[in-house]
Amino acid sequence: MTIQLLLGDEIRSEVLKILSGECLFKRNRHRPQLHILSPWISDVDIEFSDLYVLREKRKYVEERRGGDFLFLDYNIKSINLPYALLLLKLHGGCEVENPVAVNIVTLPPNETNYSGDYLPKVKTLLDFLDEIGCNIFVNSKLHSKLLLANDLAVLGSFNLSSSALYYREEIGVSMNDLDNLDKLENYCWSVIHKSQNYGYSSLHSPLGSGSDRITRGFLLDLMVRDVYGYGYGEFLDITGRYDRFIKSYASDLNLFYLLNIRKLISIDDDWHRVKGKDWVKNVFHYKGDDSTDSIMEFINSKFARKTVPDVKLQIKPLHP
Numbered sequence: 001m002t003i004q005l006l007l008g009d010e011i012r013s014e015v016l017k018i019l020s021g022e023c024l025f026k027r028n029r030h031r032p033q034l035h036i037l038s039p040w041i042s043d044v045d046i047e048f049s050d051l052y053v054l055r056e057k058r059k060y061v062e063e064r065r066g067g068d069f070l071f072l073d074y075n076i077k078s079i080n081l082p083y084a085l086l087l088l089k090l091h092g093g094c095e096v097e098n099p100v101a102v103n104i105v106t107l108p109p110n111e112t113n114y115s116g117d118y119l120p121k122v123k124t125l126l127d128f129l130d131e132i133g134c135n136i137f138v139n140s141k142l143h144s145k146l147l148l149a150n151d152l153a154v155l156g157s158f159n160l161s162s163s164a165l166y167y168r169e170e171i172g173v174s175m176n177d178l179d180n181l182d183k184l185e186n187y188c189w190s191v192i193h194k195s196q197n198y199g200y201s202s203l204h205s206p207l208g209s210g211s212d213r214i215t216r217g218f219l220l221d222l223m224v225r226d227v228y229g230y231g232y233g234e235f236l237d238i239t240g241r242y243d244r245f246i247k248s249y250a251s252d253l254n255l256f257y258l259l260n261i262r263k264l265i266s267i268d269d270d271w272h273r274v275k276g277k278d279w280v281k282n283v284f285h286y287k288g289d290d291s292t293d294s295i296m297e298f299i300n301s302k303f304a305r306k307t308v309p310d311v312k313l314q315i316k317p318l319h320p
Contacts, residue, residue: 006156006172012165014154014174015147016046019084023149024100027181033101034088035148035188040159041106043125044166045314047078077318081160082125082311083250086132089217099221103188104129105195108138127309130199132253133217137195137202144191146184152176153184200304213304216257222283223264227276250313257308258299265295 006014017023024032079087089100109122130136146155156172158164175181197203201218249256267276280286284302288294 002176004174006174011156011158011170011172012047018147018149018152018154019046019088021088023152026151027178028150031098032150033103035146036104036160037142037144037146037188037191038160039107039142040161041125042161043080043082043121043311044160044162045078045080046084047316076315078316080314082128083313085129085134089133098225102134103137103192104134105137105139105142105191107142108140124309125311126198128311130201131215131217131305131308133201133215133221135202136198137192138198139191139195142191148184148188153181214302215304216308219302220257220261223261223279227264227267227274227279253308258296261299262292262295
Protein backbone atom coordinates (compact mmCIF):
# COMPACT_ATOMS: atom_id res chain seq x y z
CA MET A 1 0.00 0.00 0.00
CA THR A 2 1.30 3.44 -0.97
CA ILE A 3 -0.29 6.65 0.26
CA GLN A 4 1.39 9.92 -0.70
CA LEU A 5 0.61 13.44 0.48
CA LEU A 6 0.50 15.90 -2.44
CA LEU A 7 1.25 19.60 -2.18
CA GLY A 8 1.26 22.27 -4.90
CA ASP A 9 2.99 21.14 -8.09
CA GLU A 10 2.92 17.49 -6.99
CA ILE A 11 -0.84 17.47 -7.58
CA ARG A 12 -0.43 18.30 -11.28
CA SER A 13 2.20 15.61 -11.71
CA GLU A 14 -0.05 12.94 -10.21
CA VAL A 15 -3.02 14.11 -12.27
CA LEU A 16 -0.93 13.85 -15.46
CA LYS A 17 0.29 10.44 -14.34
CA ILE A 18 -3.31 9.22 -14.27
CA LEU A 19 -4.26 10.92 -17.54
CA SER A 20 -1.21 9.44 -19.26
CA GLY A 21 -2.60 5.93 -19.08
CA GLU A 22 0.16 4.64 -16.81
CA CYS A 23 -2.37 3.50 -14.20
CA LEU A 24 -4.86 1.46 -16.22
CA PHE A 25 -3.62 -2.09 -16.59
CA LYS A 26 -2.74 -3.82 -13.33
CA ARG A 27 -6.14 -4.08 -11.63
CA ASN A 28 -8.90 -5.37 -13.90
CA ARG A 29 -6.78 -4.83 -17.02
CA HIS A 30 -9.54 -5.94 -19.40
CA ARG A 31 -11.82 -3.12 -18.26
CA PRO A 32 -9.71 0.07 -18.33
CA GLN A 33 -11.61 3.01 -16.92
CA LEU A 34 -11.15 6.46 -15.48
CA HIS A 35 -13.59 8.22 -13.16
CA ILE A 36 -13.36 12.00 -12.80
CA LEU A 37 -15.37 13.78 -10.11
CA SER A 38 -14.77 17.52 -10.30
CA PRO A 39 -17.45 20.13 -9.53
CA TRP A 40 -15.58 22.67 -11.68
CA ILE A 41 -13.88 21.59 -14.88
CA SER A 42 -12.04 23.65 -17.49
CA ASP A 43 -9.74 23.46 -20.50
CA VAL A 44 -6.72 23.47 -18.22
CA ASP A 45 -3.13 22.54 -19.10
CA ILE A 46 -1.88 19.56 -17.08
CA GLU A 47 1.89 19.37 -16.83
CA PHE A 48 4.88 17.96 -15.02
CA SER A 49 6.83 20.46 -12.97
CA ASP A 50 9.91 18.34 -12.19
CA LEU A 51 12.00 18.04 -15.36
CA TYR A 52 14.48 15.69 -13.69
CA VAL A 53 11.71 13.22 -12.86
CA LEU A 54 10.39 13.58 -16.40
CA ARG A 55 13.75 12.77 -17.94
CA GLU A 56 14.21 9.75 -15.68
CA LYS A 57 10.75 8.47 -16.57
CA ARG A 58 11.49 9.03 -20.23
CA LYS A 59 14.65 6.92 -19.97
CA TYR A 60 12.55 4.22 -18.33
CA VAL A 61 10.06 4.31 -21.20
CA GLU A 62 12.84 4.15 -23.81
CA GLU A 63 14.46 1.19 -22.04
CA ARG A 64 11.13 -0.64 -21.97
CA ARG A 65 10.53 0.11 -25.67
CA GLY A 66 6.87 0.95 -25.90
CA GLY A 67 6.09 1.54 -22.25
CA ASP A 68 2.63 2.70 -21.32
CA PHE A 69 3.63 6.15 -20.07
CA LEU A 70 2.42 7.52 -23.37
CA PHE A 71 2.88 11.25 -22.83
CA LEU A 72 6.62 10.68 -22.52
CA ASP A 73 6.44 8.29 -25.44
CA TYR A 74 5.25 11.25 -27.52
CA ASN A 75 7.59 13.82 -25.95
CA ILE A 76 4.76 15.73 -24.21
CA LYS A 77 5.49 17.89 -21.17
CA SER A 78 1.99 19.33 -20.90
CA ILE A 79 -1.33 18.99 -22.69
CA ASN A 80 -4.75 20.49 -22.13
CA LEU A 81 -7.31 18.33 -20.36
CA PRO A 82 -9.75 17.56 -23.23
CA TYR A 83 -6.97 16.43 -25.58
CA ALA A 84 -5.32 14.47 -22.77
CA LEU A 85 -8.57 12.53 -22.44
CA LEU A 86 -8.79 12.10 -26.21
CA LEU A 87 -5.22 10.77 -26.25
CA LEU A 88 -6.06 8.45 -23.37
CA LYS A 89 -9.08 7.05 -25.20
CA LEU A 90 -7.24 6.59 -28.50
CA HIS A 91 -4.01 5.13 -27.17
CA GLY A 92 -4.71 4.12 -23.60
CA GLY A 93 -6.54 0.96 -24.61
CA CYS A 94 -3.63 -0.38 -26.63
CA GLU A 95 -3.02 -3.35 -24.33
CA VAL A 96 -6.64 -4.43 -24.06
CA GLU A 97 -9.53 -5.22 -26.31
CA ASN A 98 -12.00 -2.72 -24.85
CA PRO A 99 -11.54 1.05 -25.26
CA VAL A 100 -10.94 3.10 -22.12
CA ALA A 101 -14.20 4.18 -20.46
CA VAL A 102 -14.02 7.77 -19.17
CA ASN A 103 -16.81 8.76 -16.76
CA ILE A 104 -16.99 12.43 -15.74
CA VAL A 105 -19.29 13.89 -13.06
CA THR A 106 -19.41 17.67 -12.67
CA LEU A 107 -21.80 20.51 -11.84
CA PRO A 108 -24.46 21.31 -14.45
CA PRO A 109 -23.20 23.93 -16.93
CA ASN A 110 -26.05 26.25 -15.89
CA GLU A 111 -24.91 26.14 -12.26
CA THR A 112 -25.38 29.60 -10.72
CA ASN A 113 -21.80 29.62 -9.41
CA TYR A 114 -20.49 29.87 -12.99
CA SER A 115 -20.09 33.43 -14.22
CA GLY A 116 -21.84 34.54 -17.40
CA ASP A 117 -18.64 34.58 -19.47
CA TYR A 118 -17.65 31.11 -18.30
CA LEU A 119 -20.92 29.39 -19.13
CA PRO A 120 -20.37 29.01 -22.91
CA LYS A 121 -16.83 27.69 -22.31
CA VAL A 122 -18.08 25.04 -19.88
CA LYS A 123 -20.80 23.89 -22.28
CA THR A 124 -18.37 23.74 -25.22
CA LEU A 125 -15.91 21.72 -23.15
CA LEU A 126 -18.54 19.25 -21.95
CA ASP A 127 -19.92 18.89 -25.48
CA PHE A 128 -16.39 18.20 -26.78
CA LEU A 129 -15.76 15.55 -24.12
CA ASP A 130 -19.13 13.99 -24.88
CA GLU A 131 -18.38 14.01 -28.61
CA ILE A 132 -15.10 12.10 -28.22
CA GLY A 133 -16.94 9.36 -26.31
CA CYS A 134 -16.59 10.30 -22.64
CA ASN A 135 -19.66 9.62 -20.48
CA ILE A 136 -20.73 12.92 -18.91
CA PHE A 137 -22.98 13.23 -15.86
CA VAL A 138 -24.04 16.33 -13.92
CA ASN A 139 -24.90 16.60 -10.24
CA SER A 140 -25.77 19.90 -8.54
CA LYS A 141 -24.81 18.46 -5.12
CA LEU A 142 -21.32 17.33 -6.14
CA HIS A 143 -18.47 18.61 -3.98
CA SER A 144 -16.08 15.62 -4.11
CA LYS A 145 -12.84 15.95 -6.08
CA LEU A 146 -11.45 12.63 -7.26
CA LEU A 147 -9.56 11.05 -10.17
CA LEU A 148 -9.71 7.27 -10.09
CA ALA A 149 -7.96 5.06 -12.64
CA ASN A 150 -7.76 1.27 -12.34
CA ASP A 151 -4.55 1.39 -10.31
CA LEU A 152 -4.32 4.84 -8.71
CA ALA A 153 -6.58 7.40 -7.05
CA VAL A 154 -5.87 11.09 -6.52
CA LEU A 155 -8.22 13.09 -4.32
CA GLY A 156 -8.14 16.34 -2.38
CA SER A 157 -9.36 19.92 -2.35
CA PHE A 158 -8.67 20.69 -6.02
CA ASN A 159 -10.94 20.92 -9.06
CA LEU A 160 -9.70 20.36 -12.62
CA SER A 161 -9.42 24.09 -13.23
CA SER A 162 -6.60 26.57 -13.78
CA SER A 163 -7.27 28.40 -10.51
CA ALA A 164 -7.14 25.17 -8.48
CA LEU A 165 -4.08 23.63 -10.14
CA TYR A 166 -1.97 26.77 -10.57
CA TYR A 167 -3.10 29.70 -8.43
CA ARG A 168 -4.58 28.44 -5.16
CA GLU A 169 -3.22 26.56 -2.19
CA GLU A 170 -4.47 22.99 -2.58
CA ILE A 171 -3.74 19.68 -0.93
CA GLY A 172 -4.23 16.13 -2.11
CA VAL A 173 -3.54 12.46 -1.50
CA SER A 174 -2.71 9.64 -3.91
CA MET A 175 -3.22 5.96 -3.07
CA ASN A 176 -2.91 2.64 -4.84
CA ASP A 177 -3.99 -0.07 -2.38
CA LEU A 178 -6.73 -2.37 -3.62
CA ASP A 179 -9.13 -1.96 -0.69
CA ASN A 180 -9.30 1.81 -1.05
CA LEU A 181 -9.46 1.64 -4.84
CA ASP A 182 -12.42 -0.74 -4.66
CA LYS A 183 -14.20 1.47 -2.13
CA LEU A 184 -13.63 4.57 -4.25
CA GLU A 185 -14.85 2.80 -7.38
CA ASN A 186 -18.08 1.82 -5.61
CA TYR A 187 -18.41 5.42 -4.44
CA CYS A 188 -18.00 6.72 -8.01
CA TRP A 189 -20.73 4.44 -9.31
CA SER A 190 -23.05 5.49 -6.49
CA VAL A 191 -22.51 9.15 -7.41
CA ILE A 192 -23.11 8.40 -11.10
CA HIS A 193 -26.38 6.65 -10.28
CA LYS A 194 -27.53 9.77 -8.40
CA SER A 195 -26.54 12.06 -11.29
CA GLN A 196 -28.18 13.05 -14.56
CA ASN A 197 -26.94 12.19 -18.04
CA TYR A 198 -25.43 15.02 -20.03
CA GLY A 199 -25.03 14.87 -23.78
CA TYR A 200 -25.41 11.78 -25.94
CA SER A 201 -22.70 9.20 -25.22
CA SER A 202 -23.90 8.49 -21.66
CA LEU A 203 -27.45 7.84 -22.88
CA HIS A 204 -26.70 4.69 -24.85
CA SER A 205 -26.64 1.05 -23.91
CA PRO A 206 -23.22 -0.66 -24.07
CA LEU A 207 -23.99 -2.13 -27.49
CA GLY A 208 -25.56 1.02 -28.82
CA SER A 209 -28.47 -0.82 -30.38
CA GLY A 210 -31.51 1.26 -31.11
CA SER A 211 -29.59 4.52 -30.77
CA ASP A 212 -30.61 7.13 -33.36
CA ARG A 213 -28.21 9.89 -32.26
CA ILE A 214 -24.60 9.02 -31.55
CA THR A 215 -21.30 10.78 -31.13
CA ARG A 216 -18.21 10.19 -33.22
CA GLY A 217 -16.22 8.81 -30.31
CA PHE A 218 -19.02 6.50 -29.23
CA LEU A 219 -19.34 5.02 -32.72
CA LEU A 220 -15.57 4.66 -33.15
CA ASP A 221 -15.28 2.90 -29.77
CA LEU A 222 -17.98 0.41 -30.74
CA MET A 223 -16.52 -0.30 -34.15
CA VAL A 224 -12.94 -0.74 -32.95
CA ARG A 225 -14.14 -3.23 -30.37
CA ASP A 226 -16.71 -5.14 -32.41
CA VAL A 227 -15.33 -4.92 -35.96
CA TYR A 228 -11.58 -4.62 -35.62
CA GLY A 229 -11.49 -6.90 -32.60
CA TYR A 230 -7.93 -6.26 -31.43
CA GLY A 231 -8.32 -3.01 -29.53
CA TYR A 232 -7.16 0.49 -30.30
CA GLY A 233 -3.46 -0.30 -30.16
CA GLU A 234 -3.32 -2.40 -33.32
CA PHE A 235 -5.98 -0.26 -34.97
CA LEU A 236 -3.81 2.84 -34.47
CA ASP A 237 -0.79 0.97 -35.80
CA ILE A 238 -2.71 0.86 -39.07
CA THR A 239 -4.03 4.43 -38.95
CA GLY A 240 -0.70 6.03 -38.04
CA ARG A 241 -0.82 6.09 -34.22
CA TYR A 242 -1.34 9.20 -32.19
CA ASP A 243 1.85 10.97 -33.26
CA ARG A 244 0.43 11.15 -36.77
CA PHE A 245 -2.99 12.11 -35.45
CA ILE A 246 -1.69 14.89 -33.27
CA LYS A 247 0.28 16.39 -36.16
CA SER A 248 -2.25 15.90 -38.92
CA TYR A 249 -5.75 15.79 -37.47
CA ALA A 250 -5.85 17.84 -34.27
CA SER A 251 -7.06 20.85 -36.26
CA ASP A 252 -9.86 18.79 -37.85
CA LEU A 253 -11.17 16.06 -35.57
CA ASN A 254 -14.22 15.68 -37.75
CA LEU A 255 -11.99 14.48 -40.61
CA PHE A 256 -10.14 12.10 -38.29
CA TYR A 257 -13.35 10.41 -37.18
CA LEU A 258 -14.91 10.31 -40.63
CA LEU A 259 -11.85 8.72 -42.24
CA ASN A 260 -11.37 6.10 -39.56
CA ILE A 261 -15.03 5.16 -39.17
CA ARG A 262 -15.28 4.86 -42.94
CA LYS A 263 -12.16 2.63 -42.89
CA LEU A 264 -13.73 0.36 -40.29
CA ILE A 265 -17.01 0.12 -42.18
CA SER A 266 -15.03 -0.90 -45.26
CA ILE A 267 -13.37 -3.89 -43.56
CA ASP A 268 -14.39 -6.90 -45.58
CA ASP A 269 -12.09 -9.85 -44.84
CA ASP A 270 -11.99 -12.92 -42.65
CA TRP A 271 -9.30 -11.63 -40.27
CA HIS A 272 -11.85 -9.62 -38.33
CA ARG A 273 -14.75 -10.62 -36.12
CA VAL A 274 -17.41 -9.27 -38.43
CA LYS A 275 -17.43 -7.39 -41.71
CA GLY A 276 -17.84 -3.67 -41.20
CA LYS A 277 -20.84 -3.29 -43.53
CA ASP A 278 -22.60 -6.25 -41.90
CA TRP A 279 -22.03 -4.62 -38.51
CA VAL A 280 -23.66 -1.30 -39.46
CA LYS A 281 -26.52 -3.18 -41.10
CA ASN A 282 -27.17 -5.24 -37.97
CA VAL A 283 -26.61 -2.57 -35.33
CA PHE A 284 -27.83 0.58 -37.11
CA HIS A 285 -30.05 -0.88 -39.85
CA TYR A 286 -27.86 0.51 -42.62
CA LYS A 287 -29.61 0.17 -45.99
CA GLY A 288 -27.12 1.90 -48.27
CA ASP A 289 -24.75 0.38 -50.81
CA ASP A 290 -20.98 -0.10 -50.58
CA SER A 291 -20.04 3.26 -52.07
CA THR A 292 -18.09 5.90 -50.17
CA ASP A 293 -20.89 8.42 -50.69
CA SER A 294 -23.47 6.07 -49.20
CA ILE A 295 -21.27 5.23 -46.19
CA MET A 296 -20.47 8.89 -45.52
CA GLU A 297 -24.13 9.84 -45.79
CA PHE A 298 -24.96 7.19 -43.20
CA ILE A 299 -22.22 8.41 -40.84
CA ASN A 300 -23.22 12.07 -41.11
CA SER A 301 -26.92 11.32 -40.66
CA LYS A 302 -26.25 9.36 -37.46
CA PHE A 303 -24.14 11.97 -35.71
CA ALA A 304 -25.87 13.95 -32.99
CA ARG A 305 -23.80 17.05 -33.76
CA LYS A 306 -22.83 18.42 -37.14
CA THR A 307 -19.28 19.22 -36.03
CA VAL A 308 -16.95 18.56 -33.12
CA PRO A 309 -17.20 21.46 -30.61
CA ASP A 310 -14.31 23.88 -31.06
CA VAL A 311 -11.63 23.13 -28.46
CA LYS A 312 -8.05 23.73 -29.61
CA LEU A 313 -5.10 21.49 -28.84
CA GLN A 314 -2.59 23.08 -26.44
CA ILE A 315 0.62 21.15 -26.11
CA LYS A 316 4.18 21.75 -24.94
CA PRO A 317 6.93 19.31 -25.95
CA LEU A 318 9.48 17.88 -23.55
CA HIS A 319 12.86 18.96 -24.89
CA PRO A 320 15.88 16.66 -24.39
